[in-house]
Amino acid sequence: MERQFADLMQLLEERRFAALRDALQEENEIDIADFLESLDAEEAAVVFRMLKKEMAAEVFSNLSADTQKVIVDSITDQEIVGIIEDLYVDDAVDALEELPANVVKRILKNAKPETRNLINQFLKYEENTAGSIMTAEFVDLKRGMTVAEAIAHIRRTGEDRETIYTCYVTGPSRVLEGVVTVKELLLSRDDQRIEEIMDDDVICVTTTEDREEVARTLAKYNLLSLPVVDQENRLVGIVTIDDAVEVMEQEATEDFEKMAAMSPSEKPYLKTGVFTMARKRFMWLLVLMVSGMITGGILGQYEAAFASMPLLVTFIPMLTDTGGNAGSQSSTLVIRGMALSEISTKDLFAVMWKEIRVSLIVGIGLGAVNFVRLILTYPGNEMVALTVTLALVATVLIAKTIGGALPILAKFLKADPAIMAAPLITTIVDALSLIIYFTIASHLLPI
Amino acid sequence: MERQFADLMQLLEERRFAALRDALQEENEIDIADFLESLDAEEAAVVFRMLKKEMAAEVFSNLSADTQKVIVDSITDQEIVGIIEDLYVDDAVDALEELPANVVKRILKNAKPETRNLINQFLKYEENTAGSIMTAEFVDLKRGMTVAEAIAHIRRTGEDRETIYTCYVTGPSRVLEGVVTVKELLLSRDDQRIEEIMDDDVICVTTTEDREEVARTLAKYNLLSLPVVDQENRLVGIVTIDDAVEVMEQEATEDFEKMAAMSPSEKPYLKTGVFTMARKRFMWLLVLMVSGMITGGILGQYEAAFASMPLLVTFIPMLTDTGGNAGSQSSTLVIRGMALSEISTKDLFAVMWKEIRVSLIVGIGLGAVNFVRLILTYPGNEMVALTVTLALVATVLIAKTIGGALPILAKFLKADPAIMAAPLITTIVDALSLIIYFTIASHLLPI
Incomplete structure (x- = not known):
């Protein structure tokens, strides 16, 4: 190339x-x-x-x-x-x-x-609907045609069609009645009627269907094109697989961007201007910075604690990082699962129950490593080691449960699950983990 | 349904x-x-x-x-x-x-x-190659056939072919010579020879090509199937668009998982067992927890500083969160851009130069908001406000430059760019932002 x-x-x-x-x-x-x-x-x-x-x-x-x-x-x-x-x-x-x-x-x-x-x-x-991505150039057959007539019709009119391989059979007022592929036509006898060989149980969508759902339907049923009908079941267009592939790539890219706290971009990275890029990144960073300030305010409440025992401060990065990472793992899996229609809102409790069990295994594993390390590094400070370890296990548990639940709750509220991704989850978990940490510390340590 | x-x-x-x-x-x-x-x-x-x-x-x-x-x-x-x-x-x-x-x-x-x-x-x-996803059931034509003969051949043998719509023309020892679609056959005269209408500039891949590259080639050229040849240019199989779509979805899912610090899963979320899930999440959390401990160790170096001025500690979450988020924005865009072949290793300096400019705009914007807020909240502490603001701007600058560069450097080292995502970037940036913060503080403040 x-x-x-x-x-x-x-x-x-x-x-x-x-x-x-x-x-x-x-x-x-x-x-x-x-x-x-x-x-x-x-x-x-x-x-x-x-x-x-x-x-x-x-x-x-x-x-x-x-x-x-x-x-x-x-x-x-x-x-x-x-x-x-x-x-x-x-x-x-x-x-x-x-x-x-x-x-x-x-x-x-x-x-x-x-x-x-x-x-x-x-x-x-409207943008992002089936109507906005469909095209009008499809092959239209009638149920009474013979296979030979249908093939002749395709040979005559096929030049300008976006695809000829899936043909749609329409009745009076263009109502969609059936579908037949060129493969089926070629494998049938010339004198067979279209109505004998067509499939009248047509998989189709309406013009207002979300384009992501359209792409997923094409992918699920391995179709080369999908018919789009209006409210009266009249065939108005088709969406071809190449357009569906493009939609899938764009939607995945948008999810990556939203999940990293950016507004979706329209152009490839190298072709996007510096100011456009800054604009798409600024708003979310500002929101998250303010959340970080709130977390700082929470930390301020415990000033007396870490003034009297500065060692406590040095465990904060490990605790908040682990909480943020544990939460993002869960939210990422759930957001992606919802994008692929593998998880729906009715699975809320199944997801939470799974996350609780996973987080206990992971949390106790990490806690054990952490406890041993602290005992070895700070001998004689068993209560500090216990405090940090308990806070770690609790943080992982809460981070994963929240990380699994929030994307589903966002969907309940008709919001995009993708905003409940790493950045926001991290901010929420940061604040919670600090509260847990200092609450445990105030009970176990002389501060 | x-x-x-x-x-x-x-x-x-x-x-x-x-x-x-x-x-x-x-x-x-x-x-x-x-x-x-x-x-x-x-x-x-x-x-x-x-x-x-x-x-x-x-x-x-x-x-x-x-x-x-x-x-x-x-x-x-x-x-x-x-x-x-x-x-x-x-x-x-x-x-x-x-x-x-x-x-x-x-x-x-x-x-x-x-x-x-x-x-x-x-x-x-081998797994993840063109060979591993191709199928052998394609329509094979000869250059000397007429269109009528080719159509008759398809009608006779098409039943068992995974697709009949793109036919491949092979010569002696099955060497790939051309490609012709059923649309072209149907729109040609019955007595034309295949060699007259076939396209002999065939887009094809070899059996060892990465399956992601195969999917991207099908998508780029809007193909319904892509021929796979061996080292001697003999046609051994085809990859159809439905398999390419599946590969694209799987690869995107794997990237989401890797970018959230997990090993890729083979099954949908709800069908994956709790222990499998815990295993796929544990290793990276452990690695990142240890990195968090190192960051904590760095923080420990400044114990004297925050013991004498505990207020400084309360700005740490805001600084590290913003740094982590700013870095993940950049790394996410670059990783996705590389997955879509929009960015390659030769773009390293273009990416870094863009990130430096974007980060200055974003960093100065955030810094200004931050400075005003600190002046209003802590009147009389102008030097603290200045310290935090300078640290914030420097953190955003470094975070974005590193976030943009590391995925490309990973590719240089033949590693998967997707590991240089939010979690690892956050950990690296956390440590750097603390060093910057306390270095500035030690120059500007009486600590």
């Missing part, structure tokens, strides 16, 4: 445009998009204009929003309309959503009426 | 087996597998034996390893062999890998020689 780019780059630098045009012909559209992303705006526009019409739309749909804007600014309205007409409607809508309103208006004015209507309809679906 | 299960469950409880058998016929294989998972071992075996032969293999391949064992123990060797013969070779190998060696031996002894040879060959590929 890198090598190919070097070749293309050399042709560009030497301004051997005819040779470059020929070389581009041989490349995959996705690699060309990568190549354009590596160029500056002016060069990208020059190279894009060299692409043959058949390639231009697919390369365009694989560009980042920023580069799409560069291209749109550098070509005529007529050329833009040509690309938009060639795109599948989901890609056209994605591109238009990123362009300034006046440009969109101008493009739609010049587009064919049916394209305009379709795009206007698709622009209305 | 839940409702369907209730119906099936009722039939099972009332022991209306004929009705249950009919009801199962109407269900999707994946839903039946879910239903079996919800039953106890004995019931699952009873229900499984009711399935028609055509369904049995697919239901079996969608069961968890534990339930597969239950089924294998409850049916005859002949029945097992029947299922193994019906499975695609990747699913057969997955199932066999989980069974006891003597059972595998018995099954293979009874299988057809070609199945046995194929399975033995596939069992040899």
